[in-house]
Amino acid sequence: MQQYDFVEFLQSDDRPWGDWGRIISDPGHCLEFTGLAAKALLMMDDAGLAGEAGLVQRCRELLPEILLHNFNNGFNRLHGGIYKTFDLISRRPIDGNMPW
Numbered sequence: 001m002q003q004y005d006f007v008e009f010l011q012s013d014d015r016p017w018g019d020w021g022r023i024i025s026d027p028g029h030c031l032e033f034t035g036l037a038a039k040a041l042l043m044m045d046d047a048g049l050a051g052e053a054g055l056v057q058r059c060r061e062l063l064p065e066i067l068l069h070n071f072n073n074g075f076n077r078l079h080g081g082i083y084k085t086f087d088l089i090s091r092r093p094i095d096g097n098m099p100w
Contacts, residue, residue, distance in 0.1 A: 004069035006030035027074025028100035
């Protein structure tokens with residue numbers, strides 16, 4: 001796995017869950033998460049509810065990196081879609097489904 005990889009499933013001990021030598025990622029879910037997290041942080045910041053300033057600054061640094069990394073994991077340059085599932089071990093799409 002690489003820095004900023006987004007794991008779809010965790011085991012009860014918080015380790016990534018995998019099957020058949022794969023660790024599954026859903027790049028579209030990651031893109032949704034980063035957008036929602038950014039929006040929530042902006043709204044909290046505007047309302048004075050962001051709490052510790054270090055958290056907001058850290059998220060401003062990390063969220064774009066997470067978004068770009070996972071977009072690149074899932075983007076099919078030939079057809080212009082985002083793969084539903086991506087294997088974080090082989091660094092390849094699991095199937096051709098592109099609902100995003």
